[in-house]
Amino acid sequence: MKLLKTLLPFAFATLAASAAAAETMKMSVTTSFANSGLAEVLLPEIEKDTGITVELLVVGTGQALELGANGDVDAVLVHSRAAEEKWLAAGNGTHRREIMYNDFVVIGPASDPAGARSAEKAADAFADIANAQAAFVSRGDDSGTHKAELKLWSAAGIEPSGDWYKAVGQGMGAALNTAAGLDAYILSDRATWLSFENKAGLELVFEGDPALFNQYAYLPVNAEKYPSVNAAAAEKLEAWLTSDKAKGLIDGYQIAGQQLFHFNAVAE
Amino acid sequence: MNDITSGLGEAVRRVVTLDPDLVEITWLSLRVTLGATAIASLIGLPLGAWIAINRFRARRLVIAILNSLMGLPPVVVGLFVYVLFSRSGPLGVLGLLFTPTAMVIAQVIIITPIVASIAHQAIRDLWADYHDLLISLHASRWQRVQALLWDGRRALLTASLAGFGRAIGEVGAIMIVGGNIDHATRVLTTAIALETGKGNFDLALALGFVLIALAVAVNLAIHFGTRTERSSRW
Numbered sequence: 001m002k003l004l005k006t007l008l009p010f011a012f013a014t015l016a017a018s019a020a021a022a023e024t025m026k027m028s029v030t031t032s033f034a035n036s037g038l039a040e041v042l043l044p045e046i047e048k049d050t051g052i053t054v055e056l057l058v059v060g061t062g063q064a065l066e067l068g069a070n071g072d073v074d075a076v077l078v079h080s081r082a083a084e085e086k087w088l089a090a091g092n093g094t095h096r097r098e099i100m101y102n103d104f105v106v107i108g109p110a111s112d113p114a115g116a117r118s119a120e121k122a123a124d125a126f127a128d129i130a131n132a133q134a135a136f137v138s139r140g141d142d143s144g145t146h147k148a149e150l151k152l153w154s155a156a157g158i159e160p161s162g163d164w165y166k167a168v169g170q171g172m173g174a175a176l177n178t179a180a181g182l183d184a185y186i187l188s189d190r191a192t193w194l195s196f197e198n199k200a201g202l203e204l205v206f207e208g209d210p211a212l213f214n215q216y217a218y219l220p221v222n223a224e225k226y227p228s229v230n231a232a233a234a235e236k237l238e239a240w241l242t243s244d245k246a247k248g249l250i251d252g253y254q255i256a257g258q259q260l261f262h263f264n265a266v267a268e
Numbered sequence: 269m270n271d272i273t274s275g276l277g278e279a280v281r282r283v284v285t286l287d288p289d290l291v292e293i294t295w296l297s298l299r300v301t302l303g304a305t306a307i308a309s310l311i312g313l314p315l316g317a318w319i320a321i322n323r324f325r326a327r328r329l330v331i332a333i334l335n336s337l338m339g340l341p342p343v344v345v346g347l348f349v350y351v352l353f354s355r356s357g358p359l360g361v362l363g364l365l366f367t368p369t370a371m372v373i374a375q376v377i378i379i380t381p382i383v384a385s386i387a388h389q390a391i392r393d394l395w396a397d398y399h400d401l402l403i404s405l406h407a408s409r410w411q412r413v414q415a416l417l418w419d420g421r422r423a424l425l426t427a428s429l430a431g432f433g434r435a436i437g438e439v440g441a442i443m444i445v446g447g448n449i450d451h452a453t454r455v456l457t458t459a460i461a462l463e464t465g466k467g468n469f470d471l472a473l474a475l476g477f478v479l480i481a482l483a484v485a486v487n488l489a490i491h492f493g494t495r496t497e498r499s500s501r502w
Contacts, residue, residue: 035466055450070356071355172465173465196466226356
């Protein structure tokens with residue numbers, strides 16, 4: 001009993017400490033936003049300018065939206081328009097605000113056994129991979145990148161299945177690790193690819209098709225559904241994310257001399 | 269091989285310089301896991317002893333369930349605790365999700381069956397030796413449990429340490445209920461998962477070495493503190 005008595009206040013002190021800190025809000029974001037390193041640039045500036053400590057939950061788009069739908073975060077930053085609109089229609093959020101975009105790139109073995117490099121369009125590159133039965137790693141986790149991949153397969157008129165198509169059900173980084181191990185093709189967002197440190201024998205084999213455009217949007221969670229949601233902080237954060245300061249930081253963020261994200265928020 | 273050597277080097281460098289981020293996540297790992305081990309021991313040790321010395325109808329069933337629960341997948345426990353403490357769940361009003369407290373709760377669920385099950389095995393053997401003596405002394409059931417817990421304390425320590433070992437390396441459940449939030453709920457194991465995802469294998473390995481060192485240090489400290497592995501039988 002004595003031990004219990006000493007432990008309980010400790011557990012509550014941990015609780016109180018997290019509640020007493022300066023204003024905090026929780027935002028679920030896709031892996032690409034955090035793994036690319038952009039979050040580490042933006043968060044300290046957000047804290048300095050607005051006094052808000054943004055706590056990030058780094059998950060796939062599917063789980064990010066689910067956390068918002070359950071009221072466990074105050075805002076969501078993801079990249080899958082169809083899923084976002086469905087989420088909004090279900091009354092989970094107040095609105096959708098576009099912030100920035102980057103693009104997807106097709107990564108593959110340097111030897112390019114499927115000849116995807118010479119394709120005209122992204123869907124053609126996918127068709128080449130399927131025809132060659134070259135190993136392809138799919139996120140398979142209902143994330144924004146996974147949804148973009150499935151859209152490309154359907155544009156190519158292919159239902160991917162077979163030994164060569166490996167759905168790993170993991171985040172972007174883990175999937176890239178798998179592709180590096182298997183010397184396989186994979187669809188990645190450019191930001192995660194550039195900052196990824198285990199490229200092994202992989203190279204960028206296809207880029208530049210408008211079909212690979214990847215829009216990120218900010219969605220505040222509906223405070224009417226969950227009174228615990230910190231709507232005021234979510235609003236302040238939105239104002240900051242669409243400000244000129246954010247534009248400068250987002251457009252100015254580079255890895256290996258390449259710009260990763262393009263700010264495209266429209267002033268209200 | 270290269271990653272392993274640079275990982276070791278990175279681990280040593282960060283430990284020697286007392287890297288503030290490393291100290292923070294290591295400290296949280298230790299707090300969460302020791303907290304969970306203490307609570308799981310408070311529940312699991314008496315429970316294991318009680319089952320060992322009492323004969324009741326559902327005893328075999330309870331033992332079978334306890335043993336099966338040892339293999340409970342942490343992800344399932346994590347999801348269960350998440351659904352419970354989510355704002356849309358029954359205990360959402362407490363606001364415990366994504367806090368160290370939620371991580372402790374998940375780990376208690378994971379390791380209590382282990383602690384109870386190992387305690388049960390140890391106490392059952394001891395009870396075979398003590399049975400006649402305690403019965404002839406007319407000890408009450410609770411007195412029997414107390415006597416057995418005390419005299420079996422070294423074996424029970426092993427039960428608690430087994431629970432600690434499972435908890436300190438656990439990642440599936442605390443990733444879901446803690447959320448791996450930087451400066452709030454990030455611990456060694458979730459940081460390792462994060463760095464692996466970034467392809468940062470040497471840093472991930474470095475954190476892994478720190479985790480192993482931490483587990484060894486805790487085990488050594490407890491063994492020295494309680495003077496096990498010395499002359500006495502238990």
